[in-house]
Amino acid sequence: MTADNAEWKTTACVLCSLNCGVKVQLTEDGRSIARTRGDEAHPGSRGYLCNKASRLNYYQNRADRLMSPMRRCADGSYEPIDWDTAIAEIAEKLAAVRDTHGGDKIFYYGGGGQGNHLPGAYSRTSMQPLGMQYRSNALAQEKTGEFWVAQRMLGGWAHGDFDHAQVVIFLGKNPWQSHGFSRARISIREMAKDPERTLIVIDPKRTETADLADIHLAVTPARDAWLLAGMVATLVQEDLVNRTWLAEHAAGLDAVAGVFLDVDIADCADKSGLEEATVRSTARLIARADSVAVLEDLGVQMNRHSTLVSYLQRLLWLLTGNFGRPGTHYTANGLGNLASGDENGVSPVAGARIIGGLVPCNVITSEVLTDHPNRYRAMFIESGNPVHSLADSSRWREALRALEVSVVIDVAMTETARQADYVLPATTQYEKAEATFFNFEFPDNYFHVRQPLFEPPEGPLDEAEIHMRIAEALGAVPEGLEQELIDVLATAGREGFREAVFTKLAEDPALLGIAPGLLYRTLGTVLPAGMRNAATLWAVCHQYAMSSRAALLATGLEGEGMDLGDALFDALVSEPSGVIFSREQWSDVWARVPGGTVQLELPDLLADVAQLNTESPEETTAEFPFLLSAGERRSFTANTIIRNPEWRRKDAQGALFINPDDAARLNLGEGSTARISTRAGAQDVLVALNDRMHKGHVSLPNGMGLDYPDAEGVLKKTGTSPNELTSSELRDEYVGTPWHKSVPARIEAVD
């Protein structure tokens, strides 16, 4: 290791939405990550890392790296082409779709994962000239139901103050493995050892978090709605609601109480597989607690009644007054809002509700594979792998091949890229400045712009540059504008640049669309080395400084007028561990609740509650007697940006977990092979006996089934891709989120 490389560089982990701060040492040649430790100066993680961060080099250094634009040939193979040819052909073909059928027939998917949200910001540069209207990303198969409910009740998504809550409830959530809040394992251990606090886990499986819980409610798979309805009904029927708090802060109590007075708690308990006494005593414990914080996640969000469950769990803590004070819940002050629950009309073919601007992932293929005149005819996909990560992989392959033109931007030849007409290579997340908007801390919130670790190789380009080149090929960038702004920067500095940009935008509002790419090409050239990709955040900082001036000044940052936005931007690009950009009081949370009043009454979901006792849940059939939880988070699963299977220290094949009693009945032993069949397909899987599993419930991990070249360069698949078994038809009636955690399945021994 040279003196240079002995230096600890600062970055972040990109393997889950927490993006913990990481310090790394590089190898002597400067090309690989040699050592990793937590970054004590990171405002969120404060030195914390889980086991996964030490494997980040598998993302950066890979045998499947794309180095040149690729064009699909008639036989399905790919040929490398130069950038000028790729950009010219893509622009021409997308413009033809726009001019013949309308830009709204070009669909956009992706724009960032758990480590990189800046491609999404830059994508506007080409989307706007193309007139693209519809888009989606993974949030629309996980979170949009929760966002929609939260928006209607509280005006925004609320996060729990888990470190200070007396009672913490994890609902369909195993934070030991999937995190979901800062320093999760440390927090869970502290909760577990504090006798004054109670940790409750609601999960069919006895997870690592459940091991540490005071109460584990092993609900029957897919029956969370009944358990929660029984608990809310207990609050109402035993008059445990916080009437004083509700009178001051909430509306709609009478309507809610009217419905829950009629809910049969014994029936709810029976359907959820728990004792009535347990349901009632847990509700009483919540009512008695000084403070309660709840975190729901994919175990319920990708399951039956998911939107209803999001509503019921909020009623549990709102009826007991657990919002807007320490230890409860808050809506965070963000630099951007990725958790919007706004309704934005419906999708053009299926008429599916669009939440936060996102078309439900489960309707996209049906909006391609149709002769409907409004069908999507082209698709732009970046930082996303829908063929692998969305329901029904085979239908996704069919849909992509049915398009008139499809373009993928990625660092590797993914399952999705292998169906596209053009594949464009991007720089990795460690070769440019990057950031995410998944920051929900309070009372201090932070933003972390990562500085690059490596020089990009010849070939790949930043997504910002790709979008800008397409915009130029479309004729959307006025001649001379870029140079004019660069000259202003050189002669009049940042203040003159600001004035020139705002004047140009006022004169020609169409420039707003290409503004991100323009900032990359102009302001980006004068930023500190390697930070060009952060340029689009300049506009975000100015917007934020205008809307949240008091919260920004409270952090100690200074600046008169528009200078404050520039001061924030300069701090973001120069501080390697992140910057606190918002400092608030608990009273500020109420300013984000419309009218300062929580809305308890959601008539559509209350109507569902009224039906629960007459509903006879029957998730399985004689043909498919098991429920598959597809995409379980385990100790060596993450998002799919690491494709090399060697990164896993254990569970290399991603085994099917099955209860030993079920396995014995089916003559399955440890390490045997089983065939799992669903309505969507069948796969052979390795079996692992696991007495933590509920009987009748099996699980497969997420992130498996990716192709990766072996030593001879031959692509090999490791494990089973869960979405070869899932269906886009099994989905929530309100927002279309899939029921991946309760897929009816059949398990058979393979000879």
Ligand code: SF4
């Ligand atoms: S996987 Fe998540 S929790 Fe673990 S180190 Fe990375 S960002 Fe932090």
